[in-house]
Amino acid sequence: MSRISGRVELAGVVGQPIGHSLSPAIHNGWLEAAGIDGTYAAFGPKDAVGFEALLAAGRAGLITGVNVTAPFKEQAFAACDQVSDAAQLVRSANILVFKDGAIHGDSSDGRGVLNALTEQASALSLDGAKVVLLGAGGASRAAAGALVEAGAKVSILNRTRERAQVLADDMGGRVDVADTEADTYDADLVINALSVPPTYNLSQLKAGAVVMDMTYRPLITPFLQAARDRDLTIVDGLAMLIGQAVPSFEAFFGQSPPSLDIRRTVMDLLGEKA
Template identity: 80%
Template sequence: MSRISGRAILAGVVGQPIDHSLSPAIHNGWLDAAGVDGTYAAFGPKDADGFNALLNAGRAGLIAGVNVTAPFKEQAFAACDRVSEAARLVKSANILVFKDGQIHGDSSDGRGVINALSEQAPTLQIEGAKVVLLGAGGASRAAAGALVTAGARVSVLNRTKERAQALADDLGGLVTVADSEAETYDADLVINALSVPPTYDVRRLKPTAVVMDMTYKPLITPFLQSGRNHGLMVVDGLAMLIGQAVPSFEAFFAQTPPSIDIRSTILTLLGEAR
């Protein structure tokens, strides 16, 4: 176990509800393996005022940084004194680092997507790839920002085209809006960014296509299972979760996570077969 002293670095994840979060298990697993004098906790403020109190604790130097999830992401971005280009592009910050009384915001959700693809679909060439995002919410926005930065050609397929167009407009025309599912079947990569199983017909995709789901409960979602049944390469949401935790760990604890099999630890917690 890592040693906790009076000089311990405190970081964590903040949201409501937050009991379900796997982030403490991921980060504390890395901290233990590296012997870091620190801990990563879950914070569940009941409302916006509670979240502001946590931000004030950070400004006062009591907390090194936090990851932010629903429903506080919008409030977190607005509170930042400085934001990274990644956060500015998607207008969202899921990493807050407190330094010298200021809040520095960054977005790692998109990097989580890139890291997951690198791990589980290493043959996919992202630069120049045609990528289709199912959904136009915050998760899709973060993925779109990272993918266009990596050189992909990204389009969004959403039931409400106006919302998809708003996302495309916010990203400065770097993303297009798909008019129909049929026009996306030549995609190299299809990512489900919806919170519910999509009705997308993966059987129409080309044999070399990759399908990814941002959901990790269950690990192999119906969408991914359909892809597997069709012989496609699949990328699961747990790979993205761990992938986005890497830059957070580096930001909070000033070092790269140790090379341990943290995925197996999380799979055990989820009750999933390895």
């Protein structure tokens, strides 16, 4: 087990509900393997007032940092004293680091997308690639920011065009809005950022494209299975989850995660086969 002493570094993930989170298994697995004097817990404040109490504990030096998930991301961003360029771009912070009474905010969701693509679609070059994001919510926003920075040409395809246009406008015109699904079939990469199964017709997508789904329950979603049936390269949501955990671990514990097959550990928890 990881070393726990009076100097333990306490970090965690905060959300509501939070019992389903796999982040404690990921981070505590890394902590144990590295022998770090630290622990990573799940915090489930019942409301905004409870979240503010957690932030106060962080400012007081009782917590090193937290990852933030729904429904507290907007509140987290507003509470930050300083934010990274990535967090400012997407107007969201899922990493809060507490230092000297101040809150430093960052966003690792976009880096999670890039790390997942590097791991499972290494042949894809994002520089100049045509990327389609399905959905215009927070997950799509974070991915769009990172993909644009990587040199990709990003289009948003959303059921409500107006919402997609808001996202595009917030990105300073650096992403486009697709008018119809048919306009996106020449994409090099299609990413599902919706919380529900997409209706996108993968049979029309060009050969050699990469298909990613941010969902990881189940690991191979119907969307990914349809892409696999076409012999397209697929990238699963678990790779993104682990990918976004890497910069979080570095921010909280001051070093990179150790070499460890943490994916196997998490797949066991999910009841998934290799």
